[in-house]
Amino acid sequence: MAGIYIHIPFCKSKCAYCNFFSVVSEKQRVDFLEALKREAMARKDYLGGEEIRTIYFGGGTPSLLESSEIDKILGVLSKYYTIIENPEITLEANPDTVSKESLLEYNKLGINRLSIGIQSFFDDDLQYLSRKHDSKHAMQVLEWAKEVGFQEVTLDLIYGIPTLTDEKWRRNLEIFFSTGFNHLSAYALTVEEKTALGQRINKGVAAPVDEDAMLRQYDILVEMTENQGFEHYEISNFARPGHYSKHNTIYWKGEKYLGLGPSAHSFDGVSRQWNVASVKDYCENYSFEREELTLYDRYNEYIMTSLRTMWGVDLEYIRANFGEIYAERFKNQTKSHLLSGKMYQKGEKFILNDNGMLFADGIAAEMFF
Numbered sequence: 090m091a092g093i094y095i096h097i098p099f100c101k102s103k104c105a106y107c108n109f110f111s112v113v114s115e116k117q118r119v120d121f122l123e124a125l126k127r128e129a130m131a132r133k134d135y136l137g138g139e140e141i142r143t144i145y146f147g148g149g150t151p152s153l154l155e156s157s158e159i160d161k162i163l164g165v166l167s168k169y170y171t172i173i174e175n176p177e178i179t180l181e182a183n184p185d186t187v188s189k190e191s192l193l194e195y196n197k198l199g200i201n202r203l204s205i206g207i208q209s210f211f212d213d214d215l216q217y218l219s220r221k222h223d224s225k226h227a228m229q230v231l232e233w234a235k236e237v238g239f240q241e242v243t244l245d246l247i248y249g250i251p252t253l254t255d256e257k258w259r260r261n262l263e264i265f266f267s268t269g270f271n272h273l274s275a276y277a278l279t280v281e282e283k284t285a286l287g288q289r290i291n292k293g294v295a296a297p298v299d300e301d302a303m304l305r306q307y308d309i310l311v312e313m314t315e316n317q318g319f320e321h322y323e324i325s326n327f328a329r330p331g332h333y334s335k336h337n338t339i340y341w342k343g344e345k346y347l348g349l350g351p352s353a354h355s356f357d358g359v360s361r362q363w364n365v366a367s368v369k370d371y372c373e374n375y376s377f378e379r380e381e382l383t384l385y386d387r388y389n390e391y392i393m394t395s396l397r398t399m400w401g402v403d404l405e406y407i408r409a410n411f412g413e414i415y416a417e418r419f420k421n422q423t424k425s426h427l428l429s430g431k432m433y434q435k436g437e438k439f440i441l442n443d444n445g446m447l448f449a450d451g452i453a454a455e456m457f458f
C-alpha cells in the first residue's frame with residue numbers, strides 16, 4: 090500500500106523561519122489546480138497500481154483552499170487511483186485561515202485528520218516566528234475542530250524559540266494535553282541561513298537560539314509526553330498508542346508514495362523524484378529531477394529513517410534486503426552506542442532511546458556505507 094502527498098504551495102504570508110516551498114501570491118491558483126489535475130492523471134501508473142492508504146494535503150497552507158477545490162482534487166484522485174475504504178486523509182491547517190464552517194465542510198468531504206500549525210500558545214513566541222494567528226484564535230480553532238467532529242487531530246508545536254521559557258513550554262504542553270488530542274509533532278526550532286529569521290539573527294536584530302534551552306525543552310517534552318501515556322514514535326512525533334500518522338509512517342518505513350504539486354517528492358521503491366519548485370514552471374512547463382537509488386543509497390536511507398523511530402533498525406530486514414555483510418557491519422557499529430546507553434537491543438531490533446534520538450542523524454551518518 091502507498092500514499093499520496095499533495096503540495097499546496099500558497100501561504101498568506103511567509104513565516105520568518107520557514108524553509109518550505111511556498112509563495113504568497115495566489116494569482117496562479119486556478120492554473121495550479123488545473124496543473125495538479127494534469128499531473129495526477131499523467132502519473133497514475135507511478136505507484137504500479139498499489140492501493141492508496143493515505144492522502145496528505147501539505148504545504149504551504151492547504152487550508153487556504155475552498156472545500157469545493159479539495160473536493161475536486163479528491164474526485165480526480167479517486168478516478169485515477171485505487172483508494173482503500175476509509176483512507177487516512179490529512180489536511181494541514183493554519184489557524185488564521187479556518188472557520189468553524191470551513192472545518193465542517195472539510196470534515197464532510199472525508200478529511201478525517203487535521204494537522205494544525207499552532208507552534209505556541211503564547212503571542213510573543215508567535216510574533217518571534219512571524220505567525221499570523223494569535224493564541225486566542227488558536228484555542229478557538231481547537232474547539233471548533235472538536236465540535237465539528239474531527240477524531241484525529243495533531244498539533245505542531247515548536248520548542249527552542251528564544252522567547253519561550255521552560256515554564257512557557259511546560260504550559261504549552263499542558264494546554265495540548267488538556268485538548269485531549271492524541272498526536273503531537275514537536276519540532277526544535279532550526280534556523281536556516283537564507284530564511285528571514287536567519288538573516289535577522291545574523292544582523293543581531295533577533296535573539297539567537299540557545300542550544301542549552303533547546304536540550305532542556307526536549308527533556309521536558311519527553312518526560313511530559315511519557316507521563317501522559319504518549320509514545321515517542323519518531324524523533325519529533327508523539328502519539329497515544331494506535332494514533333500514529335499513517336501517512337508519515339509510510340516515509341519512515343520506506344514505503345512508496347507519490348508527491349503531486351511543485352517541489353513534491355515521490356518514491357517508487359527504487360528511485361526518488363522531485364518536482365520543480367516553482368508554481369509558474371509547474372503550471373506552464375512541468376519538470377522534475379530523478380535519482381536512481383543504488384543499494385548503498387537504499388541502505389543508508391533505511392538506517393537514517395529507522396534510527397529516528399521507536400521501531401528502530403531490524404537486523405533481519407538488513408539481512409533479507411541487503412545481505413549478511415551489511416548485517417554484520419551494522420551489528421559491529423552498534424557496540425559503542427549500546428555501551429554508551431544511547432541504544433538498546435530488543436531481539437533483532439536496535440533502537441535509539443530518547444537521549445539517543447537526539448543524535449540520530451550523526452549516529453546514522455557514522456553507519457553509512
Ligand code: SF4
Pocket residue numbers: 099100101102103104107108109111148149150183
Ligand atoms: S504557514 Fe507554513 S509553509 Fe507557510 S510560510 Fe508559514 S511555516 Fe511556511
